[in-house]
Amino acid sequence: MKKQIFFLLLLFSTAIFAQKRVETSIDTTKNKIGAEFKLTLKTSVDTLSKVVFPNLKSLGALEVIQSYPIDTVKNNDRYELIKKYGLTQFDSGRYVIPAVKIVINNKPYLSDSIAVEVANVPVDTLKQKMYDIKDIQPATYSIGNWWKYLLGFLLIHIIAAGVYFFLKHKQKKKIEEEVYKTPIEKATSLLNNLEKKELWQKGAIKEYYSELTDIARNYIEEAIEIPAMESTTSELIAGLRAASVKKKMTVTAETIENLERVLKQADLVKFAKSKPLEYEITEDKNKIQKAILTLDSSIPVEIPEEEDVLLNEVQRQKQIALQLKKKRNNRIVISVASVLFLLLATTFYLMATRGFDYVKDNLIGHPSKELLEGEWVKSEYGNPAVQIETPKVLVRTDLTKSLPKEGMALIKEMQSFVYGSLIDDFYLMVSTLKYKQEGQIDLKKSMDGSLQAMESQGAQNMIVKQEDYETKEGITGLKAYGTFSRVSPITNDQQRMYYEVLMFSQEGGLQQILILHQEGDKYANEISERVLSSVELKNEGR
Known part of the structure; x- marks a missing residue:
């Protein structure tokens, strides 16, 4: 099984590792909320080398509460430099301490990333003093978003006044x-x-x-x-x-x-x-x-001659035609103004009552909203088969070309299907593996390998939470979810992404569902919930 886990790490990892110059260690990988983790970085250099350790305020989702002085140990003609950081976190979950950059002789070197767990502090309610339930308190009045309603009201009346005048x-x-x-x-x-x-x-x-x-x-x-x-x-x-x-x-x-x-x-x-x-x-x-x-x-009154009468009649007809044209144009202007007024009034009313995002998403459009409201497809993918409902048909992709030969030697069959790409705002992948050698697969180690692979492909400051997962058919698996930051390849800005990973071990193989999307995208959240709730697997025991 160690070879199989090694292959899984190679499946998603694309990072190229440099020569090892920094040793990374931590005093404990499991701690309680608010307790201190001590991260130790150690390097060995000659007496003429210049080493710069970073001055950090946070490491990923963990807060740096103490930056300890550098310890120097002389060993013959070399110095061993030891730098420690005190870290803590006030929310339970599984977190990844990202790599730290140390500069040695103007050349950067990276430490190893380490996964740690923060657990809740158990509370003994039997020994706690009990208090009566408080009476119902009147709700305090909150002005909330009153200014939006006032702004919409004023804008509607200003437009109405303009049309009226x-x-x-x-x-x-x-x-x-x-x-x-x-x-x-x-x-x-x-x-x-x-x-x-x-x-x-x-x-x-x-x-x-x-x-x-x-x-x-x-x-x-x-x-x-x-x-x-x-x-x-x-x-x-x-x-x-x-x-x-x-x-x-x-x-x-x-x-x-x-x-x-x-x-x-x-x-x-x-x-x-x-x-x-x-x-x-x-x-x-x-x-x-x-x-x-x-x-x-x-002023003398002139009696018009016959020619003048005819000329005046022609002019009168032209004037009548001109007046009719003006009336028609006025009706068009009034109609257009009325339509614009109703459109603007409706827009401002919706902005005041439902917010700017609602108007923008429904008038301008939103990619995730269009996916959510489109025609969904239910199909089976891979072997062992994963039946899943998705907004679009997943496209088969070949990942075997990116694997080393020693990894491929362990694989009997591998199939992957995706929608989008890792640089898009929404990404969905279903992947199945069958190994030549049958055996029990450690889902926790497989999940760790998958998360480390995401880090190697640009995920930073990753927050990880894990829990057991069970499908509607009673098949158990492992779920990991959380957030990470990445650099957008289009705008070069920092983006915060949300991810969910499901893993199952079935019929001597591994089944994985991965979903990535921008954090705070409510439409993508609904898509993710619908996709994951539709997962159906064949129970090998039936």
Whole structure:
């Protein structure tokens, strides 16, 4: 059986060992929670060598509670250097002390990794003083994730307010276009609205005169068609006089002079900080209103000719078509905005109630989730056969090429089936071995070899827990599970991986199921539970 265990270690191991320069030992491999393990590293060098032992705070999952001084023993022309570390762990289980790097003459050397066990301290409840059960205590109020709900509520209302004001602005603009059919109607309505604001009564005289003159300028520009908004007062009056002659307007000089006085008064208020009296402000408003009405009545009404009527009809049809197109575009914009609003509102609601990960996994997607929800396959693999249910069909792979000849000499039959690879975020392997020489297989030693092989392939800081395992058919085996860290080959970042290994000894052979995935992947956890619960083995005793 020793040869068989040796072969199992070679099956998964790919590490190449350097010349032995560091001796590794530990005072005990089994200890209680909180007790100290003493790890000893020993090396022998000549008197001119420089040796550097690392300053460690932790070794894998074990905490370094004491770093002892280096002991030096002279042996003829050589020095024997001894370094000890005091380690401890406050959780029961099986742990692996990883290799430690010692630098000798600027060349690194690695110590051996050692597996240790930490056991619970038994408590004698018979000698302990007993106490009554405490009364039910009221639960303290926890605010929990209230900020997520508040954030989702505010975002939904902000989006709703944005959509509301957008639609209201569109509606207001449409009503304005329909109500103000002529420039005089628009000017009259704006003058009435200006008086309702009571700006000058509140001390905002400058703002009042600015709006008052803008109403007059805008009317002149739309009705008489001269650039009133961009012109100075002098340019506007000159242009108005020229337009009245050209258009044969029956406007009096007094009307233009009154308009000029109000515009100059407004210039003094806006630029010279002049403050007219109340009666002057009222008179200026009346002058503007009268000037606008007089100008409007003085514009001659032209009777359109037949060609003009046809041209106006064509323009009217074009305008109707343009309005229909605008309405159609508005409906499209409103529909798209409504869909976006509902989508965003639903997204934020789900984020607030179920979390960001739920939204990301369901909208963007998650590889493990897709595996879990896909169509599963139930099949038998290897000999002795392992019947198992998996998310995908396992692919046969040949591991015999990586084995030494002396290892292959012990093997009668070997079959391996995998999904993914060891560098993926999810990996599943089913492997079976049959030996030429029949005998009882030590599952614990086989498991140790498998775990050491995982270390040789890049697993670091490995935490190991072991327990007996029994299938639904009553076949017993050994289960190991825990976590380890590795360097991602894609991002070069440290990843924390979770693993589970099942081993069974059946019909003179070894059956192994191995699952690896990222720690904290809830979908991968569900896959692992479903796969392992589906394992069925042929009972050799039946």
